[in-house]
Amino acid sequence: MSERAVLPPPTWAAPDRRLRVLVWHVHAAWMSAFVAGRHEYLIPTGPWGGGKCGRDWPNAVEITEASDVDVVVLQRPEEIDEVPKWVRGRAPMVYVEHNTPKGQPHPLADRDDIRLVHVTHFNEVMWDSGRAPTTVIEHGVPDPGERYTGELPRAAAVINEPVRRARITGTDLLPRFAPIDVFGIHVDRLDLPGVHPVGDLWTDELHTELARRRVYVHPLRWTSLGLSLIEAMHLGMPVVVFAATEAIEAVPPDAGVVSTQVEVLADTARELINAPELAAELGKQARQAALARYGLAAFLRDWDWLLTETVERGR
Numbered sequence: 001m002s003e004r005a006v007l008p009p010p011t012w013a014a015p016d017r018r019l020r021v022l023v024w025h026v027h028a029a030w031m032s033a034f035v036a037g038r039h040e041y042l043i044p045t046g047p048w049g050g051g052k053c054g055r056d057w058p059n060a061v062e063i064t065e066a067s068d069v070d071v072v073v074l075q076r077p078e079e080i081d082e083v084p085k086w087v088r089g090r091a092p093m094v095y096v097e098h099n100t101p102k103g104q105p106h107p108l109a110d111r112d113d114i115r116l117v118h119v120t121h122f123n124e125v126m127w128d129s130g131r132a133p134t135t136v137i138e139h140g141v142p143d144p145g146e147r148y149t150g151e152l153p154r155a156a157a158v159i160n161e162p163v164r165r166a167r168i169t170g171t172d173l174l175p176r177f178a179p180i181d182v183f184g185i186h187v188d189r190l191d192l193p194g195v196h197p198v199g200d201l202w203t204d205e206l207h208t209e210l211a212r213r214r215v216y217v218h219p220l221r222w223t224s225l226g227l228s229l230i231e232a233m234h235l236g237m238p239v240v241v242f243a244a245t246e247a248i249e250a251v252p253p254d255a256g257v258v259s260t261q262v263e264v265l266a267d268t269a270r271e272l273i274n275a276p277e278l279a280a281e282l283g284k285q286a287r288q289a290a291l292a293r294y295g296l297a298a299f300l301r302d303w304d305w306l307l308t309e310t311v312e313r314g315r
Contacts (some may be wrong), residue, residue, distance in 0.1 A: 001246070004138055004293045005121075019307055021087055023073040025050050027098060029227040030119075032203070033140050034073075035060045037300045039307065042067055044086055070311050073259050074114070077107040092314030094306065100222050100245060101127045107300050108132040115310065120225050120246040135306060139229050140299020143291065144204075147211035148236030148283050153273045155180040156213035156237075158206070158228035163189040170219030171240060176266045177217045177240075183210070184228075211235045215256075215272040217265070218242060225250055233290035238272055238282035240265045250293070255286035 019039045025031055025237045032055070035041045041060040045051030051062040069087045074080060074095040084092065095108055100123055108116055109130025116132040118124040124136050155177045162171040162182065171190070174180055178194020183206055187197035201209060210216065216232035218241040225246040232239060239256035241247045242265065251258050257268040272279040 002286075004298055005136065007135070007137070007302050019070040020068060020150055020246045021307060022067070022069045022071060022072055022083075022091070024075060024079060025053060026052070026075045027227075028055070029141070029203075029231075030096075030098065030139070032057070033055060033142060033296055034303065036142060036296060036301060037148065039304075042086075047242060062276055071307050071314070073307075092310045094310055095132075097123065097127065100224055104128075105130055106132065115306070116259075117306065120298060120313055121249070123224055123248040137299065137302045139227055139230055139294050140295050140296045141227060141234060141290075141294060144207040144231060144234055146234075146236040146284075146287055147207060148280065148287075149212055149239075150214045150276055150279050150283070152181075152212045152214060153276075154213050155215050155217045155240075155269050156183065156210050156232075156275065157181075157219065158183045158210070158226070159187065160185040160200075160234075162187055168222050169222070170221050173219040173242075173262055174217075177219070177269050180217060181213060207231065207235055211237065213237070214267050214276065216259065217269060218247065219262075219265075220244065230290055230294045233286040234294075236280075236283040236287040238279045239286055240269045240272075252285065252289045254282065255289050256282055 021039050022042045024058050025043050035057045042063045043051050043060050045062040048127050052060055066086055066088050069091040069315050072083055072091050074093055078259060094117055096117045098119055105128040108114055109128060109132060112131040116129050116134045118136050119139055124134050157180060159169045159182060162169055174195045175192050181196045183198050183201060185200045192198045192271040210232055211263050216237040216239045218229045220226060239251060241251050241256045241258045243260045248258055259265055
C-alpha cells in the first residue's frame with residue numbers, strides 16, 4: 001500500500017480562526033469525519049436539507065435561513081442553485097465528488113471557478129473533469145478502536161441498497177461467500193441463498209457486530225473506495241476484496257486478499273473462517289494499514305488546508 005499524498009501548506013493561514021462552512025448532510029460516514037474538524041459547520045435543515053438527523057456532532061449547527069458563510073462545500077449539482085438561499089452575500093465553493101463516473105463528463109466540467117475534490121486518485125483519473133481544477137483528499141475515519149473478536153465463523157459485508165444497485169455493488173457475488181451476514185440500508189430486500197440480511201444499524205452497534213464476524217468481504221465492482229471497508233480494517237478485521245477502483249491502493253498484501261478472481265476471494269474467506277488465528281493476525285495488519293493511511297488526523301489536515309486556501313483565493 002502506497003503512502004497517502006501530502007498536500008502542500010496553504011499560502012495563508014489563521015490557526016485561531018474558525019471558518020463557517022456550509023455543507024449538506026449527504027453521506028453520514030464521510031460527514032462524521034468532516035465535521036470533526038476545528039471549524040463551525042452549518043447544515044441546512046427544512047424543505048431542502050435534513051440537518052444533522054439526530055447525530056451528535058458538536059461542531060455542527062443546523063440552520064433554517066441564510067447565514068454568514070466563509071466557504072461552501074457542495075456534494076450534488078443541485079446544491080449550486082440552493083447556495084443563494086443559505087448564504088448572505090457570496091462565498092467561494094468547492095465540490096466533493098464521492099462517486100465513480102457513469103460515462104459522461106462531470107457536471108462541473110465546463111467551470112473553472114469551483115475546485116473539484118475527488119475522494120480517490122482512481123476517481124480523479126477516471127472522471128472527465130474538463131476545465132475544473134481538481135484535488136484529491138482521501139478518506140479518513142474516526143478510529144472505532146480494535147474491536148475484532150471474530151467469534152462468529154461467518155463473513156460480513158456492508159452494502160447500502162444492495163438490490164437496487166445490484167451488479168455495481170457485487171450483490172450477485174454474495175452467495176459465493178456464504179454464510180455471510182449483510183448490513184446496510186434496505187438489506188431486508190435481499191433473497192439469496194446463504195445470505196443473511198441483518199439490517200441498518202447505528203454506527204457504534206454496526207462496528208461491534210461487524211467485529212464479531214470472522215472476515216470482511218468487499219465485493220463492490222464500480223464504486224469509490226467504501227468507507228465500510230476502511231472501518232472494517234480499523235476494527236482489526238481481515239478483508240477479502242474485489243480488485244476494482246481504488247481497492248488495490250487501500251489494502252496491503254498482509255491484510256487479506258485483493259483479486260479479480262472471485263474463486264480466489266471465496267476460497268480465502270473460507271480459509272480464514274476455518275483459521276481464526278490467521279484471521280486475527282491479518283486483521284492486525286489491516287488495522288495498522290488503515291490507521292497509517294486513512295486516519296482522521298490526515299483527513300482533517302488536508303481539509304483544513306483546502307478550506308483555508310479556498311477562502312484566501314476567494315478574497
